[in-house]
Each structure stands twice: as C-alpha cells, then as structure tokens.
Amino acid sequence: MQRTHFEEAACSVARTLNLIGEWWTPLILRDIFYGVRRFDALREHLGISRKVLTNRLGVLVEHEIVKKVLYQENPKRYEYQLTERGQELFPVIVTLMNWGDKWLADGAGSPVVLLDRETGQPIQPKLVAADSGREITYEGVTVELGNEKYAAAWEQLQQARAISNRKM
Amino acid sequence: MQRTHFEEAACSVARTLNLIGEWWTPLILRDIFYGVRRFDALREHLGISRKVLTNRLGVLVEHEIVKKVLYQENPKRYEYQLTERGQELFPVIVTLMNWGDKWLADGAGSPVVLLDRETGQPIQPKLVAADSGREITYEGVTVELGNEKYAAAWEQLQQARAISNRKM
Numbered sequence: 001m002q003r004t005h006f007e008e009a010a011c012s013v014a015r016t017l018n019l020i021g022e023w024w025t026p027l028i029l030r031d032i033f034y035g036v037r038r039f040d041a042l043r044e045h046l047g048i049s050r051k052v053l054t055n056r057l058g059v060l061v062e063h064e065i066v067k068k069v070l071y072q073e074n075p076k077r078y079e080y081q082l083t084e085r086g087q088e089l090f091p092v093i094v095t096l097m098n099w100g101d102k103w104l105a106d107g108a109g110s111p112v113v114l115l116d117r118e119t120g121q122p123i124q125p126k127l128v129a130a131d132s133g134r135e136i137t138y139e140g141v142t143v144e145l146g147n148e149k150y151a152a153a154w155e156q157l158q159q160a161r162a163i164s165n166r167k168m
Numbered sequence: 169m170q171r172t173h174f175e176e177a178a179c180s181v182a183r184t185l186n187l188i189g190e191w192w193t194p195l196i197l198r199d200i201f202y203g204v205r206r207f208d209a210l211r212e213h214l215g216i217s218r219k220v221l222t223n224r225l226g227v228l229v230e231h232e233i234v235k236k237v238l239y240q241e242n243p244k245r246y247e248y249q250l251t252e253r254g255q256e257l258f259p260v261i262v263t264l265m266n267w268g269d270k271w272l273a274d275g276a277g278s279p280v281v282l283l284d285r286e287t288g289q290p291i292q293p294k295l296v297a298a299d300s301g302r303e304i305t306y307e308g309v310t311v312e313l314g315n316e317k318y319a320a321a322w323e324q325l326q327q328a329r330a331i332s333n334r335k336m
Contacts, residue, residue, distance in 0.1 A: 010279040012268025013198045013261055019272075021191055030181050033306060036328040045328035079332060085271050087306040091295040092267060093181055094304060095259040100180025101314075103253050104187070110314035111178040111321065116297065117310045123297040125304055127259040129284065130292040133301065136262060138201060138255040142285045146269075146278035153279065157202060160213035164205040164247060 010153030019063050020089065024048060024056050029086070030093050032066060037079040065089065091127075098125045178321030187231050188257065192216060192224050197254070198261050200234060205247040233257065259295075266293045 009015060020026055027046060036042055043053050057080060060066045065086040068078040082089075094114065101110040114123040127136045134140070145154040177183060188194055195214060204213055211221050225248060228234045233254040236246040250257075262282065269278040282291040295304045302308070313322040 011195075011198070012265045012272060012279060014195055014268075015272040016264045016268035017191065017194055021189070021194070023185070023189055026185055026189070027179075027182055030179070031328070034311060034325060034329060035332055036325070037332040041328040041331040045324060082306065088271070089267055090306040090309075091263040091304065092260065094295060094309075095263050096184045097180045099257055099260060100182075100184035102256070104180060104183040108315045108317040111180060111318040112311050113314040114304075115310050115312055116300070116302070117308050119300075121299070123304060123309065124299065125295055126298040127262060127293055127295050130294040131289070132284070132287075134284070136259065136282075136291060136293055138250065138258040140285050141258075141262075141291065142283050143202060143280050144283055146281040147276045149276040150279040156213060157204070160199070160204040160209040161202060163209040164203055 010150040016092075019059070019065070020092070022056060022059075024052060025060065026093065026096065028053070028056055028060070029065075029082075029089060032080055032082055032086075033090060033093060037081060038071075039078070039080075042080075060086070091125075094125050095127065178318040184260075187227070187233070188260070190224060190227075192220060193228070194261065194264065196221070196224055196228070197233075197250075197257060200248055200250055200254075201258060201261060205249060206239075207246070207248075210248075228254070259293075262293050263295065 020029065024046070028042060028048075031042055031045060036045055039053065039057075042048070042057075043050060046053070057066065060080075061068055063085075064083050066080045067083055069081050071077055071079050097112070097114075114125070115121065116123055128134060129136060145151060188197065192214070196210060196216075199210055199213055204210055207221065207225075210216070210225075211218060214221070225234065228248070229236055231253075232251050234248045235251055237249050239245055239247050265280070265282075282293070283289065284291055296302060297304055313319060
C-alpha cells in the first residue's frame, strides 16, 4: 500500500526504489549484469523461488528495464536482456558494491573486482560532477527545488529541515 | 531468513542491501542527507510509523551508519547524524536519484536538483574510473574474482553464466 503512496512521490529516489527496491531485484539485476540471463540459471544461482523470480522479472519487463528475448524455438525459451534503461542502472549496482567492498569487507578483500574491458585494468569507481570532474561528496553538495510542480513537497522538506535545526 | 543467508554472501551488493535494502532505509538516509535529523521530523516527513522508524534507525546505529547525538538535556532528545561510513553512502542515493530523474520523470523534470555547495552550479553526476577518468558503463566493464576465499562462489557464477551462453 505504501508503494502506491511513494510511486507519485516528489522524489526520484523513492520512485526508483519503487521499481528496484524490492529485496531481490537488485540482486537479479546484478546477476544479469554479470551475464546470467536465463530463468533457470538465475533461479539456481540466486537460490530464489520460481514464483518470486517470475514476479520480479515480470515487474522489470513491465517497466522496460529488461526485455524477454527468445533464444530457443522448440520448446520456446527466453532470456532476459537489459534495455538501455536497465543498463543505466549499472552505476547504482556499482556504488552499492563499492561501498560494501570498503565497509563490509571481512578481511578477505573484494569478492569481485571490476576491470576496464578494454585495458584489463582494475577500476576504482568515483562519482564526479560531469562538468567540473570534482568528486561528489555529502559535504560538497546542497539541494534545491528542481521544478515548481513539486513546490508543496519541497516546502514540507524545508519544514522538516527547520525542525532539525531548531535550538531547544 | 533469507537475510541471514545473504549476510555472508560473496557479494558486496548483497551485503550492502542487507543493511540498507529494507524499503524505508534508503529514504531515511535520503532525509538525513537532506538535513532532516530528528525523530519527529523524520517520522512526519516520511509518513512512517514510530515503530518502523525506531527499528530502522536502530539498525543504522548498530551498523554505525548513523550515530545518535544528544541535542537537548531535559528531556533528553537525540538527533541522527551520518558517520563517515554513512556519508559514503551518498553516491548510492545520488545514482538512484539520477536514474529516476532521467527515466521516471513525469514531464515535470527533476523534483530536486543537486548543487555544488561552493559554486552553486547544478551537478550532473557521472560515475568514472578514478584512475583514467573514463565513464563506467555496463558495456565497458568486466568482472573477475577478487579473492581466492570466494573461489567457490565465483565458480558458481561462472556456471550460471555458462548456462546463459549455451547454444540450444
């Protein structure tokens, strides 16, 4: 029920989570990014039930994050490929992975490393501003209203921030 | 129950989701990034129950993503501040937001825009390789085993990938 509420939220984080925030979905996307694209391979590798996997893939297809592509005629078999929209979720998976590599390491380092496909060199991800090339950090960024349509939601946020800055 | 299974998974995406993948948690972090730091302000702005918010904040404190800081003595009142570990989740929130801004816009553009705090200029986020400065894309990246400890999990992934490449 809360999902419906958030689907129209004045926030792209909430909207995106509404699609990919379900527990299994980012792991399904991770596997597809890794090249695991067939139903049975996904099911076995994730240790997920047929029902849940069918459901989550259905949502991803419905929202055009992945597409079903026939790879065998008889019997008909499909694999799941990322659309452009889906491919562009890669930075979300990479930033999740990078944070876990740093903060949830168990003394054995990164389970998986990313390599530049062309040079073969390991990649250390860094989020920067496209224009300036400067790293995007919590301390270095502020926010403002993007569009007047969301002025009411913005005002609510300002009130919540104001409460948090009130001296007692 | 599945959480326990994934906590020890050979994957930093799964480990990270285990902490912050709960539906509300990324939105709580978003609000704290926005400067909404007090319990009542969070509760009201998120429209979340006292019980769920207490629970989710407790997990974040336990895992040192946020810390409770006393801001009033009598009665005692606390606010929630991001630790360094928590601040470094900012790129995850930004990449979620950026994708939603692009792909889930409703014709009214971005609800919220990010600004460089120093220059006041809008920021367009871009994930790059720290060394080369080249953009990290799905097409441009490949993966390999990061540590021998995870060789068994890596082998399972190779099998799942192989199934997906098998010609029928």
